[in-house]
Amino acid sequence: xFKRIAAVTFIFLCTTVAWAILGATIFQRxxxxxxxxxxxxxxxxxxxxxxxxxxxxxxxxxxKKETKTENGKTIETVTQETVTTQLPLESSRINVDLxxxxxxxxxxxxxxxxxxxxxxxxxxxxxxxxxxVTFQLNFPxxxxxxxxxxxxxxxxxxPLTNGKSSASGNVLVKARSAALLKVxxxxxxxxxxxxxxxxxISATGQGAGDVAQVRDFxxxxxxxxxxxDFPDNTLSPTRKTPNGGxxxxxxxxxxxxxxxxxxxxxxxxxxxxxxxxxxxxFAPVSLFFFFFLMLIITTLRGIExxxxxxxxxxxxxxxxxxxxxxxxxxxxxxxxxxxxSAVSIFLVISYLRLVVxxxxxxxxxxxxxxxxxxxxxxxxxxxxxxGLAITVGxxxxxxxxxxATGKIRWAEKFAPRRIVEELPPTTTPEPVxxxxx
Numbered sequence: 001x002f003k004r005i006a007a008v009t010f011i012f013l014c015t016t017v018a019w020a021i022l023g024a025t026i027f028q029r030x031x032x033x034x035x036x037x038x039x040x041x042x043x044x045x046x047x048x049x050x051x052x053x054x055x056x057x058x059x060x061x062x063x064k065k066e067t068k069t070e071n072g073k074t075i076e077t078v079t080q081e082t083v084t085t086q087l088p089l090e091s092s093r094i095n096v097d098l099x100x101x102x103x104x105x106x107x108x109x110x111x112x113x114x115x116x117x118x119x120x121x122x123x124x125x126x127x128x129x130x131x132x133v134t135f136q137l138n139f140p141x142x143x144x145x146x147x148x149x150x151x152x153x154x155x156x157x158x159p160l161t162n163g164k165s166s167a168s169g170n171v172l173v174k175a176r177s178a179a180l181l182k183v184x185x186x187x188x189x190x191x192x193x194x195x196x197x198x199x200x201i202s203a204t205g206q207g208a209g210d211v212a213q214v215r216d217f218x219x220x221x222x223x224x225x226x227x228x229d230f231p232d233n234t235l236s237p238t239r240k241t242p243n244g245g246x247x248x249x250x251x252x253x254x255x256x257x258x259x260x261x262x263x264x265x266x267x268x269x270x271x272x273x274x275x276x277x278x279x280x281x282f283a284p285v286s287l288f289f290f291f292f293l294m295l296i297i298t299t300l301r302g303i304e305x306x307x308x309x310x311x312x313x314x315x316x317x318x319x320x321x322x323x324x325x326x327x328x329x330x331x332x333x334x335x336x337x338x339x340x341s342a343v344s345i346f347l348v349i350s351y352l353r354l355v356v357x358x359x360x361x362x363x364x365x366x367x368x369x370x371x372x373x374x375x376x377x378x379x380x381x382x383x384x385x386x387g388l389a390i391t392v393g394x395x396x397x398x399x400x401x402x403x404a405t406g407k408i409r410w411a412e413k414f415a416p417r418r419i420v421e422e423l424p425p426t427t428t429p430e431p432v433x434x435x436x437x
Contacts, residue, residue: 007307008291015314016284019321023280026325030107030273041105042143042190045112049140050194050261054181056087056123058131058173087123087133090178091216094119098193100225100266107273107328111191111266118150118184122216125173136168137183140194150184192231194263195219197256211259219262221249227267234263270381272328272336279377280321285390287317289372289397296401297364300408303356312351317373320344337381341374371397 064081067074097116102109125131135153139146142165151158151167158169173179197212221237223246230236235258237249251262291310298305320340327336348369352361371393379389 004307005295008295008310011307011311011314012284012287012291015287015318018318019280019283022318022321022325023277026107026273026277026280030271030277041103041110041112045103045110046145046188046190047141047143048191048193049115049144049187049189050196051117051140052138052196052198053089053092054119054121054135054137054183056089056133056135056179056181057084058087058125058127058133059084060129060131085127087125087173087179089121089215090124091122092119092214092218093121094195094219096193096195096219096221098221098223098225098264098266100223102269107276108271109269111268112188113190113193113266114186114188115193116184116186119182121181121183122178123173123181124178125175128175130172130174132170133173133179134168134170135179135181136166138166139185140187141165141189144187144189146185146187148184148186150182152182153179155180155182192263192265194234194261196261197258211257214253214256214258217251217253217256219251221247221251221264223247223249223264225267229265229267231263231265233260235260270333272333275333275380276321276324276328279380280325282377282380283317283321286372286376287314289376289394290317290368293368293372293397293401294365296405297368300404301360303360305355309352309355313348316344316347316351317369319347320373320377337378341370341377344373345369 059082061080062083064079066077066079068077069075095116095118099114101112101114103112104110123133123135125133135151135158137151149160149167151160151169153169153171156171158171160167160169171179197214222243225246226242228247228249235251238252239250241248241250249264290313294305294310294313297303320343323343324336324340327339331339345366349361349366352365355361376390376393379386379393382389
């Protein structure tokens with residue numbers, strides 16, 4: 001008995017090493033290709049976007065006096081200096097429509113989205129002169145496309161000058177009057193969408209930026225997904241309304257002073273690469289429970305399983321994770337999981353049917369494999385409940401085994417077997433007949 005347990009333990013340890021190598025390989029494939037895929041997705045689809053409000057300004061020349069002293073004499077000169085004046089932003093009416101469309105590259109899913117942006121901004125020329133005002137819209141990122149661009153002032157289209165990541169146009173605005181700038185476009189982005197109020201943003205996009213004052217502000221956002229998430233250091237919506245398969249979110253402020261942004265993080269899809277890696281690294285726990293239960297059942301039933309039988313059972317378990325690691329590249333993670341489960345259970349049943357019979361293979365062995373390989377592995381799909389699900393299963397297994405083996409005399413089970421040599425049967429010699437002489 002001790003030798004059999006030692007052999008099974010050795011098989012278990014060797015399989016554990018193989019799983020560790022497989023798990024490390026999966027993570028390396030995932031993140032090595034992920035680094036390359038990130039830049040590919042950004043180049044073909046678009047980068048994360050952070051939109052800022054447009055700006056309006058005009059330049060005017062004002063006299064500038066300069067005084068200097070030469071040879072004890074004071075000389076005063078007047079020059080013309082160009083001064084740029086920013087028009088105050090009086091109101092903002094913004095509509096944003098976000099449509100999530102996940103895309104897969106290698107072993108990773110990316111949260112890509114389409115965005116339709118529409119904004120109407122009111123600027124006021126507070127000077128007492130008509131001014132040639134330059135309206136400028138800075139695009140949220142240079143790594144994106146912008147279709148159906150709208151740029152009008154008071155309903156009239158404005159001839160545009162395009163910069164590297166901006167568009168601008170000049171319009172004559174009368175003194176003491178307001179101008180309505182309407183901008184809009186359709187674009188594509190990645191991971192998150194942000195609206196900042198004009199303060200500079202850190203390189204990572206996580207900083208709050210400078211404190212800005214916003215007057216008469218309204219932003220309506222619609223989404224086609226329900227799993228909404230607002231990053232840290234951002235403003236929560238003032239109103240949320242369910243809208244079929246998404247939300248209608250509103251941010252309304254009368255006179256806001258804040259350094260925070262408005263932002264939406266796109267929900268992530270279940271990542272096949274990291275999931276397959278975590279399942280592989282957890283696999284020794286599944287195999288431990290399966291071997292443990294097989295030893296208990298075979299001991300109770302008086303069934304003999306040789307260590308070589310355990311070796312092939314371990315190989316059948318390992319085939320589940322090996323096939324899963326390379327199948328998730330080509331089909332969905334759920335379909336790959338179902339195929340791998342069916343293949344591994346088929347291997348175990350078809351093998352044990354030959355070793356111990358169909359009844360044991362299709363009942364006890366198949367049920368144990370389904371619980372400890374399939375169910376335990378599927379617990380990784382339940383985000384936030386994986387540890388609890390595995391713990392409940394482990395405690396339940398312990399209770400069942402304790403109840404089933406409570407009356408076993410383990411000293412007798414582990415006692416060395418007595419070897420009784422069978423002697424050849426004794427034969428009675430035939431009587432010898434003596435003939436008279």
